[in-house]
Amino acid sequence: MTQTDTSRSAGASAPDSPHVEFKDVRKTYDGETLVVKNLNLQIRRGEFLTLLGPSGSGKTTSLMMLAGFEVPTSGDIRLAGRSIAGLPPHKRDIGMVFQNYALFPHMTVAENLAFPLSVRKMPKAEIEDRVGKALRMVHLEKFDARRPAELSGGQQQRVALARALVFDPQLVLMDEPLGALDKQLREHMQLEIKHIHESLGVTVVYVTHDQTEALTMSDRIAVFNHGVIQQIDVPDRLYQQPCNSFVANFIGENNRLKGVVRDVAGGKCRVDLTNGETVLATAVAVGQAGETTTLSVRPERIVLDAAGVGRDNRLNARVLERIYLGDHLRLRLAVADSDDFMVKVPFADDAQVFQAGHAVSVCWAAEDCRALDPV
């Protein structure tokens, strides 16, 4: 290996050192635009980390740099404390599941699974043993002699998963592995992958642009946009405490209100809305008084009328639309500058009053309303 001294100086086997580390990684394809801008990321051993972001945000590129199919323009990627620059992909020992599975069409399922083992020159008996185990893990014992073309999408997906795991890699990368499946199968496979991850304890880096998938499966989620990690956090904090407008909008349902900061004090700020009303909010990403901001409130944090007595904020609103969903109601309201302000109301007997055109008041606590960067 040809690496700089720094690669050896790091404590390679320290238990709490990150399994994977991106250090100031930048990548450009055309020499003009940075597809990945200054990526710093540490992934713990055994962690399930998801890269989440809209199309073109650089998720696949980051993954490909880790797998060795793309070279970082600058910066360093470390695996178990050692730089892997210059290490060709076939020596990285990283399992990978591709979006369209890339199962070898001319081999049977068993041959596909045996491939990574036979290139490692494992004895025949052990190969058979491991292939059998891997097939049992994904419940495909009876399909060993089939060709990939003779399998359903979900089965192919499982074969791809088994193949990426059969040679016991410490790290597994998955690039939108469920993208081609229908919703039901996708939800089923999400749980299956999660269980496999839990039982094997491998580190997984998972790419998706489906936020539900990310929330369901991940230990931590890194939200990408324009080649920059916007926020990296555990799912519930990411949902409840987004640190900027992009994250607030990208994860879950979000109500936005434009406003101007009146004053900031003690982590709270008062914001004047466009219609003159004032809101008390948690100051997260706001500047000085007088600057614009975007308020973010989750629909399920809002209560209406009498139920909201004692909350920090009470605003006037008008019902535009009422959607009945069995166990709850969804109301679309006009509030300040917004006319798709969504509210979730638990279905109760008085719900009849929320008809289109009715005036109501919406209330929420200052902690549930975050003042973020203007959009």
Next chain:
Amino acid sequence: MTASSLTGRSGARIESRNLKAQLRRTERRRKLEAAALVAPLLIFLAVFFLAPIVGMLIRSVENSELPTTMPETAAALRQWDGIDLPPEPVFASFARELAAGQRDRTLAGVAKRLTYEVPNMRSVLFATARGLPETPNGTWRDTLTARDKTWGDPATWAVMRRAAAPVTPLYMLASVDREMDASGSIVKVASDRAIYIDIFIRTFWMAAVVTVWCLVLGYPLAFKLASLPPRVSNLLMILVLLPFWTSILVRTGAWVVLLQREGPINEALQWVGLISEPLQLVYNRVGVYVAMIHILLPFMVLPLYSVMRGISPAYMRAATSLGATPFTAFRRVYLPQTIPGVGAGCLLVFILGVGYYITPALVGGAGDQMVSYFVAFFTNQTINWGMAAALGSVLLIATLLLYWVYARLVGIDRMRMG
């Protein structure tokens, strides 16, 4: 079980019978439509492709010269047991039909047919026919033998008897350097006349060499083309197909100009100082190979390219991510997926190469001519349709055999022509 469920079931059975009839009706319609769509091509193929082939196969065993010109003699000869000399009635009818043939000038065909087996039969036949008396001087046998003693030789009549048969293996045997001796058993021809086996071997060898070269040159090219962005690869593909835009004659002629002793290639090599004497590049095997490879290369590249285009780069990535070196990944993952293209390309080039005529004729020397040259020679020069057809038939049979072997090895359903 209740009554209602029983009627329910028989109802279902009637229903399913109706369904089947309905299905058959729609299926029949679909089949008719399909037949109507392919019918024009099928008729075209039958008339212009299958019929000529069948015609050729028939010609290669056809033996109609004697039976049409001398029907009675032929019939009588067929009755004869072939021992020693035929009985007098054969001589008699032969003499009569010989005289008639001389009068009507229809003997040329028979004469030619007989010279294929006995070279001087033409002169014997005409000498005997000229001024043949109306009545025999004693028996016809003595009369004819007196005019030419050949007619007293049992070997002559063995030949005559073979010429009277409805079909003859003569041409087919000759195309594999075999003939029948007087006793009717198959023997090798004299070594100075045995040329066709060598020519077949040469033909298949040359086609094989050209195929291998096309594969060696075409595979990396197709690989590169397939990995380029479509805009660039389409442009380069046009360059690959460029040779198709000029006639094969022009291309071959161009090679003669390029490769000749004072041609640009020799001059360039001399100018660079690689050689001091001009190389003999044309009118020999080198020239034939160069010209044939140039002309046939696109037939290799096209199927390879189309197969490779369909192979996602993800396979190679997957293979390397699973621990295979780039070479192993290529050998075990990429190469097997291109086999249908390799098979199609090789088969195409080989079959086209086996039938090559104009290129070896123009660029090759005497020792570089392939079977087709002799087919042309027998058709145009000596007008020996039997030989031409027999050589063609052997070539066809050998090619079909090869195709069969290929189909067994690779599987015809896996072949992709592009």
